[in-house]
Each structure stands twice: as structure tokens, then as C-alpha cells.
Amino acid sequence: METIRVNIGKALGGAVNEKDVFAYAKAVEESMVKLHEGTGKGNDFLGWLHLPSSITEGHLSEIETAAKQLRDRCDVVVVIGIGGSYLGAKAVIEALSDSFVQLKGSGSNPMVLFAGQNIGEDYLYELLDLLKNKSFGLINISKSGTTTEPAIAFRLLKKELESQVGEGEAKKRIIAVTDASRGALRKLSDIEGYKTFIIPDNVGGRFSVLTPVGLLPIAVAGFDIRKLVAGAEIMEAECGIDIPFDKNPAAVYAATRNALYRAGKKIEILVNFNPKLHYFAEWWKQLYGESEGKDHKGIFPTSVDFTTDLHSMGQWIQDGERTIFETVLSVEKMKHNVSIPKDEEDLDGLNYLAGRRVDEVNKMAELGTQIAHVDGGVPNLKISIPEISEKYLGELIYFFEKACGISGYLLEVNPFDQPGVEAYKKNMFALLEKPGYEDATKAIKARL
Numbered sequence: 541m542e543t544i545r546v547n548i549g550k551a552l553g554g555a556v557n558e559k560d561v562f563a564y565a566k567a568v569e570e571s572m573v574k575l576h577e578g579t580g581k582g583n584d585f586l587g588w589l590h591l592p593s594s595i596t597e598g599h600l601s602e603i604e605t606a607a608k609q610l611r612d613r614c615d616v617v618v619v620i621g622i623g624g625s626y627l628g629a630k631a632v633i634e635a636l637s638d639s640f641v642q643l644k645g646s647g648s649n650p651m652v653l654f655a656g657q658n659i660g661e662d663y664l665y666e667l668l669d670l671l672k673n674k675s676f677g678l679i680n681i682s683k684s685g686t687t688t689e690p691a692i693a694f695r696l697l698k699k700e701l702e703s704q705v706g707e708g709e710a711k712k713r714i715i716a717v718t719d720a721s722r723g724a725l726r727k728l729s730d731i732e733g734y735k736t737f738i739i740p741d742n743v744g745g746r747f748s749v750l751t752p753v754g755l756l757p758i759a760v761a762g763f764d765i766r767k768l769v770a771g772a773e774i775m776e777a778e779c780g781i782d783i784p785f786d787k788n789p790a791a792v793y794a795a796t797r798n799a800l801y802r803a804g805k806k807i808e809i810l811v812n813f814n815p816k817l818h819y820f821a822e823w824w825k826q827l828y829g830e831s832e833g834k835d836h837k838g839i840f841p842t843s844v845d846f847t848t849d850l851h852s853m854g855q856w857i858q859d860g861e862r863t864i865f866e867t868v869l870s871v872e873k874m875k876h877n878v879s880i881p882k883d884e885e886d887l888d889g890l891n892y893l894a895g896r897r898v899d900e901v902n903k904m905a906e907l908g909t910q911i912a913h914v915d916g917g918v919p920n921l922k923i924s925i926p927e928i929s930e931k932y933l934g935e936l937i938y939f940f941e942k943a944c945g946i947s948g949y950l951l952e953v954n955p956f957d958q959p960g961v962e963a964y965k966k967n968m969f970a971l972l973e974k975p976g977y978e979d980a981t982k983a984i985k986a987r988l
């Protein structure tokens with residue numbers, strides 16, 4: 541059976557060698573044990589570990605039924621959420637969609653838009669303006685149920701929906717995904733009688749894409765959540781505790797990036813040569829950034845879209861400070877076939893490419909870049925993806941989650957909390973004079 545594959549060959553021979561990676565084998569094994577026995581830091585957030593294999597047929601059917609209810613009633617569904625309550629669904633939908641879906645439409649599928657992932661006033665104005673002529677519904681996602689960005693978006697969009705279709709119909713077009721018992725969104729949903737899905741207590745936001753947080757919007761967009769989960773289940777087995785170090789992709793990836801980090805490679809750049817994977821990298825950045833960046837430690841996760849960014853960041857990567865390494869998401873097979881036409885004049889000198897596929901040029905750009913960057917002192921890991929499909933995206937998701945858990949323990953941090961995110965929120969509430977923040981308001985205003 542074909543699966544995604546990790547190749548670390550081009551990451552070795554410079555800053556680290558095979559021995560340095562294998563030196564992590566014992567620590568990786570210990571990290572695996574901590575994850576599987578629940579004895580490590582943050583062990584009350586390990587629900588994601590067996591999520592793919594424990595999702596029931598009944599649960600998937602319930603999600604599909606709710607998705608159908610929205611699909612039947614709405615031309616547009618706005619998914620409200622931020623961070624882990626946004627990025628997984630956005631990543632998968634973007635990867636699987638036609639690049640111009642917003643202009644072409646997507647047949648019988650509703651258009652899926654996002655809100656609550658920023659506090660852009662113009663963004664919200666323009667969204668509300670667009671929705672004035674549309675039959676729309678809402679999926680409101682917040683694990684805590686108290687996050688400011690989605691709460692503002694929901695208040696505005698709920699009001700617009702109710703004024704368009706009335707309170708009764710609006711209730712049928714709103715689905716909430718939130719905590720079982722806590723938070724403002726739970727309370728509101730119970731009062732209003734919205735259909736709800738629960739985010740399990742033991743699954744943190746950035747590990748929640750295989751819960752209704754990701755699965756419901758993905759199903760609404762018309763994609764096959766069963767294949768996504770089945771792909772994740774394949775990687776759950778392939779990255780299992782019983783798979784030896786050198787055969788276990790999550791173990792090898794976690795060990796290699798930690799060996800590189802110890803050798804001074806402080807920045808990991810997730811590279812794609814396929815614009816459909818732009819948001820997958822955004823999802824990955826939250827996963828690794830929030831999990832590892834703490835106690836003044838952690839690889840800084842960043843990303844680039846090639847070849848686009850070879851014409852902007854390419855110079856820095858080739859020649860800048862040698863503190864970086866790259867992890868390339870390499871998609872093997874394209875969905876479509878476009879060949880370069882012959883031109884009689886050949887003024888652009890491209891006839892040497894006539895009859896050859898655009899993807900062949902892209903693949904040579906990828907290979908040429910790999911050789912150039914390795915020559916320039918940038919270690920290169922490659923993750924081969926047979927094609928962009930639900931199955932392989934599911935594999936990628938679980939692979940990165942498992943490697944993240946292992947990697948966080950190798951780094952000796954708690955990979956499952958995010959205390960640092962509270963600092964900006966506290967200041968923002970103090971500056972906005974939120975009730976309960978009176979002392980903080982006085983203190984922060986004195987500093988301005």
C-alpha cells in the first residue's frame with residue numbers, strides 16, 4: 541500500500557549525520573512510552589493519539605447528516621473559529637478544492653468561507669455585505685467558547701442571519717462545535733437550541749482537526765471525511781509504538797529535527813511546490829509553534845510557497861544566516877495534465893519545453909532547489925505525498941501530530957499547553973477596560 545514517505549538523506553552529512561539522528565532512538569522510545577502510557581507532561585490532552593482508530597461509524601454518520609442539513613439549506617456556509625478551531629478545516633478544504641472555486645462555484649457544494657480568524661473590520665464588513673444576497677448558514681467553533689475573535693464574528697453574523705430568515709430558521713442553520721459543558725458558546729447553544737458537536741476535553745485545539753472541528757466543515761464542503769480518517773488511521777498504525785525507530789516516520793522526523801536543532805538549526809521551513817498546500821503549512825505552524833515554543837526553547841516553524849517565494853525568500857535561504865533547515869512537502873502526481881505549447885516564433889525561447897508537462901518543470905525546479913540549498917548548507921528533509929487526496933492529507937495530519945508529541949517530549953517541554961498565548965489577551969482586555977480587569981487597566985494605562 542502506498543503511503544506518504546519521509547526521506548532524511550539530504551539532511552545528513554553537514555550539520556548532523558546518521559549517528560546523530562540514531563542517537564535519539566532511545567529518547568524517542570521514551571517519549572513514545574510517555575505518550576502511549578500517558579505519563580508525560582500534559583497527559584490530560586492525549587485524546588488525539590487514538591482518535592482515527594476510535595472514531596465510530598455512528599459519529600461519522602452524525603457529522604455527515606448535520607453537514608447535509610446545512611448543504612441542503614445554504615449556498616454559503618461561514619465557518620467561525622481561530623487557531624486550531626480554524627486551520628485544520630481551512631487546510632484540508634483549500635488543498636482539495638479547485639484553486640478558483642470562489643469564482644467558478646463548486647457545483648452542488650456550498651461555498652465555505654471563514655470568519656473569526658481575525659479582527660479585521662473591513663473583512664467583516666465585506667463578508668456581511670456579501671452575505672446580504674446569499675442563503676447562508678454558520679458553523680461556530682470554539683473549544684473554550686470564550687475566544688474574542690470568533691465571538692465578535694458570531695455576534696455579527698448571527699444578527700444578520702436572524703434578520704434575513706427569522707430566528708426559527710436561523711436556529712436550523714447554525715451548528716456549534718464546543719465544549720460539552722463549559723464556556724459561553726455552550727451556554728448560548730443550550731439556550732438557543734442549536735445542534736451541537738462536542739470537542740472532547742482531552743483534545744487540544746491544534747490537535748482537533750479529526751474531531752467535528754475539522755470534519756464538519758470538510759464534510760459541508762463536499763469532501764470525504766471517511767477517507768480522511770482512514771488515511772489518518774493508516775499513519776496511526778505506521779507511527780505506532782510497536783514500529784521500530786528506523787521504520788517509524790514520526791520517530792525519524794522528530795529525531796532528525798531535534799538533532800538539527802541541537803546543531804544550531806533553529807528555524808524549520810516547511811516548503812511546498814504546490815499552492816494548494818499553503819494553508820496546510822499554516823496548520824503545521826500552529827501545531828509546532830504552540831506545542832514547542834515555550835520555556836525559551838523550540839524550533840521556529842515557518843513556511844514558504846515555492847517557486848513563488850524563491851523569487852523573494854530564495855536569496856535568504858540560499859545565502860543568509862545558516863540557522864535553517866527545510867522540510868519539503870513533495871507531491872508526486874498532479875490531478876490534471878497541462879503541456880507547454882510549441883510557438884513558431886519562439887521569442888521567449890521556450891520551445892525546448894514544448895510538449896512537456898508544466899509539472900515536469902516544477903519537479904526540476906524542486907530538484908534544482910534541493911541541490912542548491914543543500915550545497916548552500918541548508919539540510920533538507922523530504923516528505924513524499926503520492927497525490928493530494930483525502931487519504932494522504934489524513935496521513936499527513938496524523939504523522940505530523942504524532943511527530944509533534946514525540947518532538948515536544950524530546951525538547952522536554954509540555955507539548956499540549958499554550959500559556960504564552962494569554963499574555964496578549966490579558967493586555968487587550970485591560971486596554972479595552974473589560975469588567976474584572978480594573979487593576980490591569982490602571983497598570984497598563986500607566987505604561988502608555
Ligand SMILES: O=P(O)(O)OC[C@H]1O[C@](O)(CO)[C@@H](O)[C@@H]1O
Pocket residue numbers: 622623624625681682683684685686687690745746830958961
Ligand atoms: O477553540 P478556541 O477555544 O476558541 O481557541 C482557539 C485557539 O486559541 C488558542 O487557545 C490560543 O489563543 C489556541 O490554542 C486555539 O486553537
